[in-house]
Amino acid sequence: METLIAFAVFVAVATALPLNVFEDENGQDFVLVPVHRQRREVTWGANQGGYALGQKGTVFSNDNHRVDGSYGASKTWGSHGLKPDSFGGQVDYTHKPTGSTGFVGVNRTPGWGNDVNAGVKYNIAQGKNWGADVTGQEVTWGANQGGYALGQKGTVFSNDNHRVDGSYGASKAWGSHGVKPDSFGGQVDYTHKPSGSTGFVGVNRTPGWGNDVSAGAKYNIAQGKNWGADVTGQYGRHFGGPGGTGKPQGGVFLNVGGKF
Numbered sequence: 001m002e003t004l005i006a007f008a009v010f011v012a013v014a015t016a017l018p019l020n021v022f023e024d025e026n027g028q029d030f031v032l033v034p035v036h037r038q039r040r041e042v043t044w045g046a047n048q049g050g051y052a053l054g055q056k057g058t059v060f061s062n063d064n065h066r067v068d069g070s071y072g073a074s075k076t077w078g079s080h081g082l083k084p085d086s087f088g089g090q091v092d093y094t095h096k097p098t099g100s101t102g103f104v105g106v107n108r109t110p111g112w113g114n115d116v117n118a119g120v121k122y123n124i125a126q127g128k129n130w131g132a133d134v135t136g137q138e139v140t141w142g143a144n145q146g147g148y149a150l151g152q153k154g155t156v157f158s159n160d161n162h163r164v165d166g167s168y169g170a171s172k173a174w175g176s177h178g179v180k181p182d183s184f185g186g187q188v189d190y191t192h193k194p195s196g197s198t199g200f201v202g203v204n205r206t207p208g209w210g211n212d213v214s215a216g217a218k219y220n221i222a223q224g225k226n227w228g229a230d231v232t233g234q235y236g237r238h239f240g241g242p243g244g245t246g247k248p249q250g251g252v253f254l255n256v257g258g259k260f
Contacts, residue, residue, distance in 0.1 A: 043072065045257030047232075050076035050085070059091075068092040085109065099123045113144025119154070140169065147173035147182070156188075163191040182206065187214075196220050197230075210241025227258035 040057035054072020061067070071089035079085050088107030095101070102120040109115075117140045140151045151169025158164070166188050170181035185204030192198070199217040206212075214236040221229045235250040 043257070045255065047255040048251075048253045050074055050079070064096055066094040066096060068094075083110070088115075109144075111145070113142050115140065115142040121155075147171055147176070161193055163193060165189040165191075180207075185212075196223070206241075208241070210243075211239045213237050213239065224258075227256070229254070229256045231255075 040055055043052075043054045043056065045052050052072055052074035054070060056068065056070030059067045059069045069089065069091050071087070073084035073087035075085050086107060086109045088105065090103055090105030092103045093101060100120070100122045102118075104118040105116070107115045140149075140153065142149050149169055149171035151167060153165065153167030156164045156166045166186065168184070168186035170184035172182050176182050183204060183206040185202060187200055187202030189200045190198060197217070197219045199215075201215040202213070204212045204214075214234070216232065216234040218230050218232045221231060223229075231252060231254055233250070233252045235248060237248040238246040
């Protein structure tokens with residue numbers, strides 16, 4: 001079965017490649033396969049929580065199709081040893097003639113579990129100053145030693161300057177009885193496209209425990225060709241439950257990152 005799958009992938013890639021055939025002086029036909037050295041971009045970043053290192057680049061590209069890949073790992077400042085605390089990767093596909101895209105990604109946190117996500121965007125129509133597309137709602141799921149989770153996210157609104165995304169999900173512990181989830185909630189994310197600045201607000205409810213409200217914003221201070229600096233602000237507070245309403249938690253942080 002593995003051999004059949006590998007052969008099918010080989011045939012699919014070979015069919016997509018722009019092949020040129022030429023004949024030598026003896027009448028033998030040869031196939032010229034264009035080989036391109038695609039640029040690999042190394043990325044890094046650090047903030048109050050820890051640091052991350054990754055790499056991304058183009059795996060394959062021709063006039064109609066493009067496949068990009070990325071992978072990376074992160075580690076908190078106080079974590080011991082050389083092994084990363086979290087690592088994963090993603091494959092992105094672009095259909096160049098239409099601009100439609102798709103992706104699939106996996107992230108693993110040892111001792112916590114795996115998160116898998118995927119999504120697609122299909123462009124219906126595109127004008128000089130307007131466009132319309134259908135964005136596939138990305139279904140996410142994950143499982144670890146504590147339980148399992150299921151969610152969905154997608155783009156609510158998008159134009160040249162603004163984008164609003166929404167997500168919601170629920171989780172349940174392995175030993176929990178009944179059908180109702182143990183915890184559920186949602187989040188709305190905003191992006192100002194010209195500056196890349198972002199913001200979000202989210203609410204999570206755990207029946208019998210209370211509600212958790214969180215919000216945050218990121219403002220880009222400066223952006224260079226291979227580096228960037230921004231300020232982030234975060235806020236969180238617990239409401240209700242046996243312990244009552246808690247004190248607000250928050251802070252403002254400076255982040256610097258780059259690529260080379």
